[in-house]
Amino acid sequence: MKLSYFLIPTMAIVMMSCEDHDFKPLPVIDNGSDESPTPDDEYVVKNPDALYNGIILPAQWPPNRNYSSDIRKGMTPAEYWDKPTVIYATAGRQMFVDDFLIRSTTMRRVYHYPEVHNQPVLAPDKSWETSANGKSQFAAPFSDGVWYDELDGKFKMWYMAADDATCYAESSDGITWTKPELDVYAGTNIIRKGSVRDASSIWIDKTDTEARYKMFEVCGGSGKWAYQYLTSTDGIHWRDRQATSGSVADRSTVFYSPFRDVWAWSMRHNVRVNKSDPYTIRARDYMEHTDPVAGNKAANANLNSFWFGTWPAEQTWAQNVSNDGAPGIYNHDAMPYESIMLGFFSVWQGPENDVCNQLGMIKRNQIVVGYSRDGGYSWQRDDMNPFIAINESAGSYLGGNLQSAIGSPIIVGDKLYFYFSARRMENKTEVTTTGLATMRRDGFASMSGSGLIVTDRLLCEGSTLWLNARIGKSLKIEILDSKGNELTQFTTELHPSDDCAIKVCDGLAETIKNKAISIRFTATDCDIYSFWIGDADGKSRGYTAGGGPGLNSSGIDQ
Secondary structure (H helix, E strand, O other), rough: OOOOEEEEOOOOOEEEHHHHHHHHOOOOOOOOOOOOOOOOOEEEEOOEEEEEEEOOOOOOOOOOOHHHHHOOOOHHHOOOOOOOEEEEEOOOOOOOOOOEEEEOOOOOOEOOOEEEEEOOEOOOOOHHHHHHOOEEEOOOEEEEEEEEEEEOOOEEEEOOHHHEEEEEEEEEOOOOOOOEEOOOOOEEOOOEOOOOOEEEEEEEOOOOOOOOEEEEEEEEEOOOOOEEEEEOOOOOOOOOOOOOOOOOOOEEEEEEEOOOOEEOOOOOOOOOOOOOOHHHHHHHEEEEEEEEEHHHHOOOOOOHHHHOOOHHHHHEEEOOOOOOOOOOOEEEEEEEOOEEEEEEEEEOOOOOOOOOOOOOOOEEEEEEEEEEEEOOOOEOOOOOOOOOOOOEEEOOOOOOEEEEEEEOOEEEOEEEEEEEEEEEEEEOOOEEEEEEEEEOOOOOOOEEEEEEEEOOOEEEEOOOOOOOEEEEEEEEEEEOOOOOOOHHHOOOEEEEEEEEEEEEEEEEEEEEEOOOEEEEEEEEEEEEEEEEEEEEOOOOOOOEEOOOOOOOOOOOOO
């Protein structure tokens, strides 16, 4: 039996299994009691077999899933691991995107969505961004990558152009972009062409100086799709590492999970569940490896590595267009942000390509988000509303086929920048551009209204408690020991404010060292997004996704 942590009371050693914790919907506080059944003077020692947050994964990982029974089932984290009895909250901002942190509450969770810029930030205006037949114009990431490179102090974009070219653009502010003339293909910003490409995944690996830029390109053409793996020291000149994968489908991508130090291949699979079905269902296969070269060679989309199809709630969502196998998961990208993995699901809602061609329309792909606490395998998806939605109004660049860009979000002060591709029809020409959506830092979800939140037991490190919140009237914050007793010296009452980094109290380090604590929030008209215990400078020690101006070049907020 694996252990999530060790309890060391004064005179004895007691071992508690994570199996003792029931992963059920949150109870509602009705009496204000926060008593916790744990001994006095409880000390916590991290279990070396646990993940960064205390989760213990089963011996079989990744799990085995069956496509025929799971294709329309989605997944929930509770299927694969138990919630830890003590949560390690030592790295990153702790966000209320799900119930993981909460023992009890009377507040409600509200999901939030970014504001989409009215016009694209990058559009096709070069000859090589219009196809030879004139039927399409393309200047946008098809996953590809949009990052902030702290070493150069620039926003960098790798994007798909017409006729299978990959191009590079850069910006000082993330809004106004230039397409520099490079020496790869003289007089252009093209960095790669010559292969029939589809999706590409470009990562800035901030831990690898020899191969800092990594590209996993799906190329080869219909029936011949495979990943090619390339690396670069400057993001412009690329070396093919001769590590071709097995067979995959076109819209396949790769992500890196620093929480488990693995590369993960997110492979599209068009699944025909029954031989008699007239359609296939867009789903995903999964493979992981610690080494990108060996992993890329081993990648092969097959149903033995089936991952997920659509979630049940997705299949009844009001705006779905019923057509053949819709809805389906057209694509899935993932990024590490603070203490979680963010998942970006391009959800296909029909119609099929032949119908689109016949009607001269764009397929309905909208971007929906999910959250993972086990490093990017199992996903909590309670909100099926589009995070970035199509707009079918005449003249909108958001006509359809929205696709996420790897690297998002980029952290710009108190805002998050999300880049994506969007398509529209202009007469008979399909035009693909790059859009930008922005939202509050940590702003995916808030615990809102008036009432109480009591966290589960947490192991924290640091001297200072910080908060990201809108405080409408008042917010009282109490630190509780392992028995639920208030540590009165840290109790703080906050008055109206709205800030992404509110300093609550300090001097915590020695009192909470190696001890389980809880935090109680008593709110009146508030939106609480996240909290973290860090140092006096407010650094969270979490992951910074695609980077950002003024952030540490390590990719960690430190």
